[in-house]
Amino acid sequence: MPASDTTKDMLGRQRLTPVHEALSLLTSSLQNIQRTSERICLTEALDRITAQDILSPEDLPAQARSTMDGFAVRAADTFGASQSSPCYLQISGEVLMGENPPGKIEQGHCFRISTGGLLPTGSDGVVMLEHTIPVDSKMIELVKSVGAGTNLINRGEDISTGSVALGAGHRIRPQDLGLLAGLGIGALEVYCRVKVGILSTGDEIVHWSENPPAGKIRDINAITLTGLARRAGAIVTDYGIVSDREEDFFPTMLKAIKENDLVLFSGGSSVGMRDLGEKIIGRLGNPGILVHGVTLKPGKPIIIGLHNGIPLFGLPGHPVSAMVCFELFVEPAIELLSGHKKNQTLPQPTIQAVLERNINSAAGRLDLIRVRLQEINGVLMAQPVLGKSGSISTLSRAHGYFFIDESSQGLEKNSEVRVHLLQ
């Protein structure tokens, strides 16, 4: 007699794996992946992952520069300057932007200089414009001394030759492009983008561009999962819809595995289809199935497998479940394959909100609760978005989600929750 039992899956067959255990099985099996890299131009490098440490080819700045608008001086000339005993310096030149200084600074002299201007020989400090009093067009008065090294940046102080500008495994952000441009690094070695193959399964599924006959529905998952994988930086190939027959499914899986670094199929809400997904990953072997069923709602029936180092995912057919499984398992796998060294201690940014009503949860299960966020009387409220299994409108209604962990049996109204935004 089948019974609801958290140590069995929905068919009463096997123990469900806790989410963290499934993730750690998955990630540990992908530790020794071989990655290929390619050399690309800096202008194409946004969001790519560095395949090696990038070292600075030069000292920056190449010469000492002013960091303020003012006057380049010999610091020793200003020693002892005060309100009662000001010091006077003669303006004997100006450092023009982008040009060498017009000579050397002699004792008792100074040059006008702008931020970024090259420090003239003889000078070792810059006095800010605001701290000077013009006497006439050729002389300034100082009422405060300037130490050597004030308001300037020394040669190599920013980055010195041979030091690491960006480490290996770094995802290149706009500011990193700027850093590399500043160092004149016009090409770099990055990991090749992760290739993801997507199959939709189920005899009840037709392509979304078709008009489904009675009993059939349009494929929602392929386009959603494609969008999610692209956002994760992958190159996606869509292998279309395969039937619930092993002789169709297996060869398409083989082709997808040959052409990609990660393969996922979704759908098959029928019992037979769930069995087929398991059977096919088992038949592929090396080693085959890692996890079948996790303590997660929604997303319980996920299958995670591995074949010759290629992770395989059988996602539930229900679009919300498929999306949740993507976020919790597939996205981290793409990240790992990409070579991105994620800062593991860095949590995801969240929004704090107040739960609008009580939510029950079974202990021993991770619940992912999708919410709309709405400000009510100045308080940001999280309103759970509930929908019947298979409802596609719930897909789009949520602003984000929060978790209720395995040890909790639910959360009370007005609890504080940390919402992950679905952007």
Place this chain on the structure above:
Amino acid sequence: MPASDTTKDMLGRQRLTPVHEALSLLTSSLQNIQRTSERICLTEALDRITAQDILSPEDLPAQARSTMDGFAVRAADTFGASQSSPCYLQISGEVLMGENPPGKIEQGHCFRISTGGLLPTGSDGVVMLEHTIPVDSKMIELVKSVGAGTNLINRGEDISTGSVALGAGHRIRPQDLGLLAGLGIGALEVYCRVKVGILSTGDEIVHWSENPPAGKIRDINAITLTGLARRAGAIVTDYGIVSDREEDFFPTMLKAIKENDLVLFSGGSSVGMRDLGEKIIGRLGNPGILVHGVTLKPGKPIIIGLHNGIPLFGLPGHPVSAMVCFELFVEPAIELLSGHKKNQTLPQPTIQAVLERNINSAAGRLDLIRVRLQEINGVLMAQPVLGKSGSISTLSRAHGYFFIDESSQGLEKNSEVRVHLLQ
């Protein structure tokens, strides 16, 4: 005598505008922008902005469906069923996935059904597999009654014909692609992407691919700002480096304005260059300058202008300042021009961390403090990334930033801060 005074800019000329006032001037001047739209295929719609409400062309589901694996029944047949008085139903058929049910359900009968299966005529409820006891291959026992409507989704319950699937001004996420695919919407009207023109200015600047002679530096800002604008969804044209002479700068600005929806220039750390940016925006007019200088660190010398509905930005030359000004002013302007109706009450997701040391701030000024995040003894610490003006390595070292607002004179060590991630 020039003096540091928060109501004057660095040249002692004009009042600095508070950041929120500058933003509201900018956004209110962009309220009546005319946008163009284009019709695109669903497969190209990720991250685009809907130009009109998208209505559902049909009822979903088109027919009532089961939301569970189990048996489709006539609810009335199960009334009164209990442990002491179970009810027995004859299994007279099976609803196959993707097919019409094999007939009508007669009194005392039921059909096997899977999640997603079409509800047969005559039945008005589904009993879960787990709540039945198989008597033999042709009969089940029920010890609990099922109400009409249980475990099924009615026609149009998910989305009904003519209801709004996605509102106008919505940025299309992967799950929204799924929703539209489910409704068979293969093409849609979206706003044209915002076109951004970028100029770099300053006689001391050379293109990053060149080897700078003494006194010159490579252009860092164009490639950083291009990356930021692309991430904000814009199409970017780089107009290269223009000299500090009005006869070079003005015609290039005119050309960029003609070809784009927003134009920004950066650089010119010299006093002359700052004056020139102001002069050129003033000369363009209609209306010309909106803001010159804000109470912000870094980023104080920003110029914000408008010419015939096209926002113009003069960003500081210092890369960190240019980036901060982009995030605080240019990105919101691109958002506004894009037609995206941002949920204004939704805050940005942040990471809570603990400040590692005291930070001073001048009252009356918004300070943006860039930090590295590091977990120390289980606590996420925010370590301020400090760097001399013009240091490019600080560009890349920060994980994120937090604000110290105008009313505060600083924050003490161990204060809790909310960090915006620079991803």
